[in-house]
Amino acid sequence: MSDRISDIWGTRTPVGRDMPWPVRVDSRLDDGVTEADVDHWVQSACLLCSNGCGADIAVADGRMVGVRGRAADVVNHGRLGPKGLYGSCRASTSADRLTRPLVRGNGELVETDWDTAMGRIVDRSRRLLAERGPTSHGFYGSGQMFLEEYYTLGVIGKAGIGTPHMDGNTRMCTATAAAAMKESFGSDGQPGTYTDIESCDAVFLFGHNMAETQTVLWSRILDRIEGPQPPVVVAVDPRTTPVTEAAERTGGVHLAPLPGTNLPLVNGMVRELVAQGWIDRAYVDAHTLGFDDLVATVEPYTPERVAQLCRVPADDLRRAVRIFGTSERVLSTVLQGFYQSHQATASACAVNNLHLLRGMLGRPGAGVLQMNGQPTAQNAREAGTNGDLPGFRNWDNPDHIDQLAALWNVDASFIPHDGPPTHAMEIFRLAEAGDIAFLWIAATNPAVSLPELPRIREILAREDLFVIVQDGFLTETAQFADVVLPAAMWGEKQGTFTNVNRVVHLSEKAVEPPGEARSDLDIFLDYGTRMDFRDRDGAPLIGWSTPEGAFDAWRECSRGRLCDYSGLSYDALRGGSGIPWPCTDEQPAGVNRLYADGVFATDPDVCETYGHDLVTGEAVSRQDYLASPPHGRAFLRACEHVAPPESPDPDFPFALTTGRTAYQFHTRTKTGRSPQLNRAAPDGWAELSVADAALLGVGEGDRVRVQTRRGAVEVPARVGRGRDGVVFLPFHYGWWDDGDGRTPTGHAANETTLSAWDPVSKQPLFKIGSARVTRIDVADGPSPAPTTTASAPADRRGVPATRGGTDSATREQIRVAEPPPAPPTPEHTPNTGPRPALR
Numbered sequence: 001m002s003d004r005i006s007d008i009w010g011t012r013t014p015v016g017r018d019m020p021w022p023v024r025v026d027s028r029l030d031d032g033v034t035e036a037d038v039d040h041w042v043q044s045a046c047l048l049c050s051n052g053c054g055a056d057i058a059v060a061d062g063r064m065v066g067v068r069g070r071a072a073d074v075v076n077h078g079r080l081g082p083k084g085l086y087g088s089c090r091a092s093t094s095a096d097r098l099t100r101p102l103v104r105g106n107g108e109l110v111e112t113d114w115d116t117a118m119g120r121i122v123d124r125s126r127r128l129l130a131e132r133g134p135t136s137h138g139f140y141g142s143g144q145m146f147l148e149e150y151y152t153l154g155v156i157g158k159a160g161i162g163t164p165h166m167d168g169n170t171r172m173c174t175a176t177a178a179a180a181m182k183e184s185f186g187s188d189g190q191p192g193t194y195t196d197i198e199s200c201d202a203v204f205l206f207g208h209n210m211a212e213t214q215t216v217l218w219s220r221i222l223d224r225i226e227g228p229q230p231p232v233v234v235a236v237d238p239r240t241t242p243v244t245e246a247a248e249r250t251g252g253v254h255l256a257p258l259p260g261t262n263l264p265l266v267n268g269m270v271r272e273l274v275a276q277g278w279i280d281r282a283y284v285d286a287h288t289l290g291f292d293d294l295v296a297t298v299e300p301y302t303p304e305r306v307a308q309l310c311r312v313p314a315d316d317l318r319r320a321v322r323i324f325g326t327s328e329r330v331l332s333t334v335l336q337g338f339y340q341s342h343q344a345t346a347s348a349c350a351v352n353n354l355h356l357l358r359g360m361l362g363r364p365g366a367g368v369l370q371m372n373g374q375p376t377a378q379n380a381r382e383a384g385t386n387g388d389l390p391g392f393r394n395w396d397n398p399d400h401i402d403q404l405a406a407l408w409n410v411d412a413s414f415i416p417h418d419g420p421p422t423h424a425m426e427i428f429r430l431a432e433a434g435d436i437a438f439l440w441i442a443a444t445n446p447a448v449s450l451p452e453l454p455r456i457r458e459i460l461a462r463e464d465l466f467v468i469v470q471d472g473f474l475t476e477t478a479q480f481a482d483v484v485l486p487a488a489m490w491g492e493k494q495g496t497f498t499n500v501n502r503v504v505h506l507s508e509k510a511v512e513p514p515g516e517a518r519s520d521l522d523i524f525l526d527y528g529t530r531m532d533f534r535d536r537d538g539a540p541l542i543g544w545s546t547p548e549g550a551f552d553a554w555r556e557c558s559r560g561r562l563c564d565y566s567g568l569s570y571d572a573l574r575g576g577s578g579i580p581w582p583c584t585d586e587q588p589a590g591v592n593r594l595y596a597d598g599v600f601a602t603d604p605d606v607c608e609t610y611g612h613d614l615v616t617g618e619a620v621s622r623q624d625y626l627a628s629p630p631h632g633r634a635f636l637r638a639c640e641h642v643a644p645p646e647s648p649d650p651d652f653p654f655a656l657t658t659g660r661t662a663y664q665f666h667t668r669t670k671t672g673r674s675p676q677l678n679r680a681a682p683d684g685w686a687e688l689s690v691a692d693a694a695l696l697g698v699g700e701g702d703r704v705r706v707q708t709r710r711g712a713v714e715v716p717a718r719v720g721r722g723r724d725g726v727v728f729l730p731f732h733y734g735w736w737d738d739g740d741g742r743t744p745t746g747h748a749a750n751e752t753t754l755s756a757w758d759p760v761s762k763q764p765l766f767k768i769g770s771a772r773v774t775r776i777d778v779a780d781g782p783s784p785a786p787t788t789t790a791s792a793p794a795d796r797r798g799v800p801a802t803r804g805g806t807d808s809a810t811r812e813q814i815r816v817a818e819p820p821p822a823p824p825t826p827e828h829t830p831n832t833g834p835r836p837a838l839r
Helices: 082-092 115-132 147-162 175-185 215-226 242-249 263-275 283-286 289-298 303-310 314-326 343-358 377-383 398-408 425-435 451-462 520-531 547-558 623-626 676-681 690-696
Strands: 027-029 039-047 053-061 062-071 102-105 108-111 136-142 167-168 201-208 232-236 253-255 330-334 367-370 436-442 466-471 485-486 495-498 501-505 656-658 685-690 705-706 713-720 728-732 770-777
Touching: 027 082, 027 108, 039 451, 039 501, 053 082, 062 082, 062 167, 082 215, 082 303, 102 115, 115 136, 136 147, 147 167, 147 398, 147 495, 147 547, 147 656, 167 425, 167 436, 175 232, 175 263, 175 343, 175 367, 201 314, 201 343, 215 242, 232 242, 253 425, 263 289, 263 303, 263 343, 263 690, 283 343, 303 314, 330 343, 343 367, 377 495, 377 676, 425 451, 466 623, 485 656, 495 547, 520 690, 685 690, 685 705, 690 713, 690 770
Parallel strands: 136 167, 136 436, 201 232, 201 330, 232 253, 330 367, 436 466, 466 485, 656 728, 685 713
Antiparallel strands: 027 062, 039 053, 053 062, 102 108, 102 485, 495 501, 656 770, 685 728, 705 713, 705 770
């Protein structure tokens, strides 16, 4: 196998249209370990992106010593990406794992036993429930635990405590994916499938740098590009990336809109599609609602107007629409470039509109994937720990509440449903206001990942907020905790998880967790037992004690819903490939594509939502929805473009956007502990275009200050390939490995991001903001940004191919340009007035 740090996507295995993707097994063993040393291999799947690649764990002498892809798996056909190969085992075997509970005493976290730690949690929980009721409790989880753990926590929160305040970091990641599918199709659940890649004639990637976010899936597209009858690629991204380069290579189009203008861009595409007659009117009439309203709404978005709003050439827009309108089979993918930007849900729904107008759903090569960013984000949404009810149920449908009440044997009135479940940013606002006094944070790191970090740190540090952190490491967030619980990680516990295209995998336990660490499931079960939660007959509320028991309980919860697991079992998932839901006794192999019959999940008895105004977020009432039921038709959702909450101005002239690199995952809690991955991308950077760098007098590697109205970071500059007027920051970098691990060191991108979110999905707008950039120091080497991905320098001649900035180079060798210094920029005076509410 090639060096998969420098060769991210590995060796090509070309494939033609409608042919099966060839197998290529990737594997890696620890240094000094051979195949003969491996005692056995244990079935699992990779947990370091949302692709959900089937994997096996190598075990020797009771330790995880390597990983390989599962050749039989439908998702990856044996392949693994750099994070899976180099990061999976490294994190679990890291020397700084948490092995005992910690409690705060005299301002410090000190080791203790489980009884003491859980005793503190239960005592505080009982007291607050008695004094202030269930809304005093909030839970903030992850997109990286197992289905069984989410469901158990969901039952505890909704039927044990009765709090509506339960969400996960999926809110930061792909809440808009779920929202867009609900608004268009009536329910969460991907219509398309990965095998559409082998069948499509064109692939459109909307705000999706797949080459870095899902590296194995990008390998799949590369193999189509290298094979006969390759698809045309169209990419929407303000940066130059491997995806946009593939668009140019395949005769496609790179559309680089200004941040915040995704909706007018896609509205313009919809208008042109209709104007040219490239729609399936029979499909539209039979299977959709809202066509006339959509046509009227998009009418002003001519190619010329879109060019003005988005700063993209009108002819490029026309070319892109011609590809979409004349291709027989189109696959679209959508990710953070849309989800974390302005009018996120409206923009993602506009992509759905394109497919509905052409009838491009439910058949090979014709589909849409509203992507996830985390490995088990789908499970969090299904099981009800991310601001939804379990089984894609509608909080505003009394019948759905009654179903859960019967399933859990509790009174329906106890399950919170007076309004929508509380989203993450509202949970933190309620903690800031003192309404939430008990906050349980599991498997996530909001002290680095949430927007406007100075404010988040103040909230976590409140004396009247009791904070529990459940993690494998002493993260930046754990430093604020009153109790820290050591959690088992990948390979140390058993459970299932579901990837983007609904494929369910079983991950078996390979080794014991270190010290006294426990699985998240065991921790939640322990809390439930100590709290003595009961159903209305006096029996224990949680009737299971093992992962498989939790899975069986979930199967019943999902029965009859779109995400039906009733035909699945641990035995069915063992030994071969993952299986997509819905999976029933009648369809034991699962269903590859949804909506092949053109019947959508919009019936009032089925739908997960009654819809929203996409501009204001105001919910459609049940009464209004029932007045004109859609009878299984999808919705063509129309929305006008409105101004973003913040735009560049003379004081802050740059559009600020944040994103990912192929070598790190989230806040580096796992990948930062892999030497290979950390050398590849060890620290943050600020990416500027060549023209902007020249204007500012900034050279490659110079230290710059990126300042917004919220805060600033000081990082090396990468003179890269983005569009003029835009500065890019990777969001992964916190400070657990710097200094004392407690004090922010000024390179976390979210010091600068704003507390604003989409009105429907409530997903924060990490890709909208305005900034100023100032050079503060001259470089003594290149930026730590990788040279192999979208962050590659515009001029590669003077930047070493190795990453991490470890090679020495003179200023003359690495400078892109040597213009005269720019005039000094006045320092921004922080706003000391009242801060806006987290609303």
